[in-house]
Amino acid sequence: MVKTFAATLDSLEPIRNFIAEHCVEVNLNKKQTYGLCLAVDEIATNIINYGYPATGASNGQIEVHVQTNFSDQLKVTLIDTATPFNPLQHLTPEEADLNIPLEERPIGGLGIVLARQSVDDFNYEYKDGSNYNIFVINAQA
Amino acid sequence: MKVSVKETETAVIASIEGSIDSKTAPDLQQSILPVVNDRNLMVLDLTAVSFVSSAGLRVLLMVYRQLKSNNGKVVLVGVSEEIMDVMFMTGFITFFEIAPTLKEAFANN
Numbered sequence: 219m220v221k222t223f224a225a226t227l228d229s230l231e232p233i234r235n236f237i238a239e240h241c242v243e244v245n246l247n248k249k250q251t252y253g254l255c256l257a258v259d260e261i262a263t264n265i266i267n268y269g270y271p272a273t274g275a276s277n278g279q280i281e282v283h284v285q286t287n288f289s290d291q292l293k294v295t296l297i298d299t300a301t302p303f304n305p306l307q308h309l310t311p312e313e314a315d316l317n318i319p320l321e322e323r324p325i326g327g328l329g330i331v332l333a334r335q336s337v338d339d340f341n342y343e344y345k346d347g348s349n350y351n352i353f354v355i356n357a358q359a
Numbered sequence: 360m361k362v363s364v365k366e367t368e369t370a371v372i373a374s375i376e377g378s379i380d381s382k383t384a385p386d387l388q389q390s391i392l393p394v395v396n397d398r399n400l401m402v403l404d405l406t407a408v409s410f411v412s413s414a415g416l417r418v419l420l421m422v423y424r425q426l427k428s429n430n431g432k433v434v435l436v437g438v439s440e441e442i443m444d445v446m447f448m449t450g451f452i453t454f455f456e457i458a459p460t461l462k463e464a465f466a467n468n
Contacts, residue, residue, distance in 0.1 A: 227382035234378075234410065252410075252441035259412050263381040328449060329413035335448055 225266045225278035240284045244292050244357045253336035254355045260329035261351045269300030290357040298349050304342045305330045362390040370400035376407040379415030388418045399431025402464050406437030423454050434464045
């Protein structure tokens with residue numbers, strides 16, 4: 219299943235809804251569905267707010283691919299042609315010091331930490347001029 | 360997302376409905392931050408909130424900082440299990456008081 223969305227903040231809710239519909243097919247529970255929607259929302263937000271503005275393109279798009287594997291795994295791939303950005307090269311959940319008092323914590327970077335913690339597997343590839351952000355959730359996990 | 364704000368002499372109560380993502384977080388910030396003033400209790404009713412992303416957490420952080428500078432506190436009401444998980448994951452949970460209902464938020468404050 220593929221659906222293309224305009225790379226604007228107005229697309230965030232429709233993207234989450236599109237993914238949530240498919241979570242039902244593989245019987246993901248509420249927590250897993252929420253985690254997948256959160257992870258995709260965070261990465262899509264980065265693409266919209268930083269990725270496309272960095273290229274100067276005003277009509278960017280995000281392709282959302284949803285694939286079910288063996289009826290117990292859901293794989294979501296976001297494909298965009300914005301500036302190359304590998305979230306894996308940024309803070310890992312372990313590196314981001316979540317114990318720093320909230321009032322002293324820098325604002326920013328939290329989205330990537332949340333994205334990576336909210337799914338079973340997260341991968342990134344850059345090929346043929348496109349970013350591929352890949353999220354996997356296992357229904358049996 | 361919809362926000363309705365109620366002000367009393369000492370507290371601000373904001374009831375929020377819908378999703379707090381990068382699209383809606385700026386609206387939320389504008390609706391609640393300017394009304395804090397010198398009050399020292401902010402109650403955020405999240406009972407009707409279905410989704411909070413890091414953009415929403417950032418607004419909560421700004422509200423917390425503002426209240427903290429007034430020696431006040433922020434009470435979150437009706438937080439769903441999924442949103443609670445995210446708050447645990449990020450360590451945000453320790454900075455807010457949590458109450459199941461508005462009535463209980465005021466009974467303890």
